[in-house]
Amino acid sequence: MAGTDSTRAAAPTVASGQAPAVVLVRPQLAENMGTVVRAMLNCGLTDLRLASPRDSHLDPKAIAAASGAESVLEAARLVETPEEAIADLHRVYATTARRREMVKPILTPREAAADIRKRIAQGERCGILFGPERAGLTNDDVALADAIIEAPLNPAFASLNLAQAVLVVAYEWFAAGADVPPAHLPTNGSRPATHGELLNLFTHLERELDDCGFLRVLDKRPSMVRNIRNMFERTGLTEQEVRTLHGIVKELRWGRRRE
Amino acid sequence: MAGTDSTRAAAPTVASGQAPAVVLVRPQLAENMGTVVRAMLNCGLTDLRLASPRDSHLDPKAIAAASGAESVLEAARLVETPEEAIADLHRVYATTARRREMVKPILTPREAAADIRKRIAQGERCGILFGPERAGLTNDDVALADAIIEAPLNPAFASLNLAQAVLVVAYEWFAAGADVPPAHLPTNGSRPATHGELLNLFTHLERELDDCGFLRVLDKRPSMVRNIRNMFERTGLTEQEVRTLHGIVKELRWGRRRE
Numbered sequence: 001m002a003g004t005d006s007t008r009a010a011a012p013t014v015a016s017g018q019a020p021a022v023v024l025v026r027p028q029l030a031e032n033m034g035t036v037v038r039a040m041l042n043c044g045l046t047d048l049r050l051a052s053p054r055d056s057h058l059d060p061k062a063i064a065a066a067s068g069a070e071s072v073l074e075a076a077r078l079v080e081t082p083e084e085a086i087a088d089l090h091r092v093y094a095t096t097a098r099r100r101e102m103v104k105p106i107l108t109p110r111e112a113a114a115d116i117r118k119r120i121a122q123g124e125r126c127g128i129l130f131g132p133e134r135a136g137l138t139n140d141d142v143a144l145a146d147a148i149i150e151a152p153l154n155p156a157f158a159s160l161n162l163a164q165a166v167l168v169v170a171y172e173w174f175a176a177g178a179d180v181p182p183a184h185l186p187t188n189g190s191r192p193a194t195h196g197e198l199l200n201l202f203t204h205l206e207r208e209l210d211d212c213g214f215l216r217v218l219d220k221r222p223s224m225v226r227n228i229r230n231m232f233e234r235t236g237l238t239e240q241e242v243r244t245l246h247g248i249v250k251e252l253r254w255g256r257r258r259e
Numbered sequence: 260m261a262g263t264d265s266t267r268a269a270a271p272t273v274a275s276g277q278a279p280a281v282v283l284v285r286p287q288l289a290e291n292m293g294t295v296v297r298a299m300l301n302c303g304l305t306d307l308r309l310a311s312p313r314d315s316h317l318d319p320k321a322i323a324a325a326s327g328a329e330s331v332l333e334a335a336r337l338v339e340t341p342e343e344a345i346a347d348l349h350r351v352y353a354t355t356a357r358r359r360e361m362v363k364p365i366l367t368p369r370e371a372a373a374d375i376r377k378r379i380a381q382g383e384r385c386g387i388l389f390g391p392e393r394a395g396l397t398n399d400d401v402a403l404a405d406a407i408i409e410a411p412l413n414p415a416f417a418s419l420n421l422a423q424a425v426l427v428v429a430y431e432w433f434a435a436g437a438d439v440p441p442a443h444l445p446t447n448g449s450r451p452a453t454h455g456e457l458l459n460l461f462t463h464l465e466r467e468l469d470d471c472g473f474l475r476v477l478d479k480r481p482s483m484v485r486n487i488r489n490m491f492e493r494t495g496l497t498e499q500e501v502r503t504l505h506g507i508v509k510e511l512r513w514g515r516r517r518e
Contacts, residue, residue: 164301211517241362
């Protein structure tokens, strides 16, 4: 996943209101605003709102850290207060690292992602508040929210940096909606081998193993043959790989020998 | 979640081998090594291995970026090659941003987390490879792994920075923590082979294949070697099976020949 080159085609961007807004409350460092928008765009989020940032979000350090996601910075809405930032939203979530003494539902990022998906499908607009780098959201900020998001993290070391916190929530949101393909095995264009082809391979291998003496202990032969067949059967060989294995057996057996 | 202050109590640390190792292959920047260990420790991971890092992992920039997780940097294992870094591991995953032409299972971070939890419960040691900042893992690096991890991300902007990639995988591992299914792996009493044992097998096989002439077409050799390794890596060989394969290669090659 690391690395700058993706060969995949561009996807249609997420329509406004179809994804949650990210609200940074009093962010300090330009560089962090840049890494935040990179994490947002990684997960298809483009609606950024900045409440009283200290540095400029268009500072060269922010642009550099955005690594190609600077369009999100350029489109950000600048406001004075978190109240203004969330005025048009129906449902607001506050991210916190430590438990607050407030009567509010506490959701994991995964639960929040499902909740946000459901509400957006019902036509609601949602947003997520993230606090400043050092102190996090104040109790007054958190009080603005309908629910709290708290990530399952090592309780002895639970503090994420700002972009990491945005990534965890945004990643869960994206993952909750992605048509995630089931785990699969790409086969490089070669079709899976048939069982007939596998049997041919086993017959070839076992003939040569009999012949060279590997299977000479007769009372062990049945279990050895079974174990060898098991090994190759569970691999899920392609037709091309079966041909490669035929070649390996043949050449090991009959190829040139050093004198 | 953002903010440096966590008021929760310290938790018992994860015992060695109970969590996957993080292997950074040729990382460049000290600062990134620092942000990586912070993300690791956020998710309870402490086993870091560095294969030929460019900067020192104890550079002041790394320590500063670790934000309190520098113990993970100090305990890191420094090695020359990814092969050394994974020699003691049973199951290795490679993270990639773009699709490779290799016959390997592709898992989401969530699927990989479940797989790692299950394998660790069975006593296997697992590790995850992350490539250098700009280029990512090479095809040869990826060929060392049993499976590929690819995160569901905006296909138009899928490149995560190094610490973000580590965070997504580590976070899924931590979040999967609760209910681990009971250990079950029918292996006929033989333990899974380590990657060191697999590499020995590959070296043996390739030496004999060079020698008998099977790999004589030099410009095809790298891809053939990769395909052969892939085939055996994804099988999940036991230590007993690796010994059987050594025997097969030796006897096919040097056993008796009909006149």
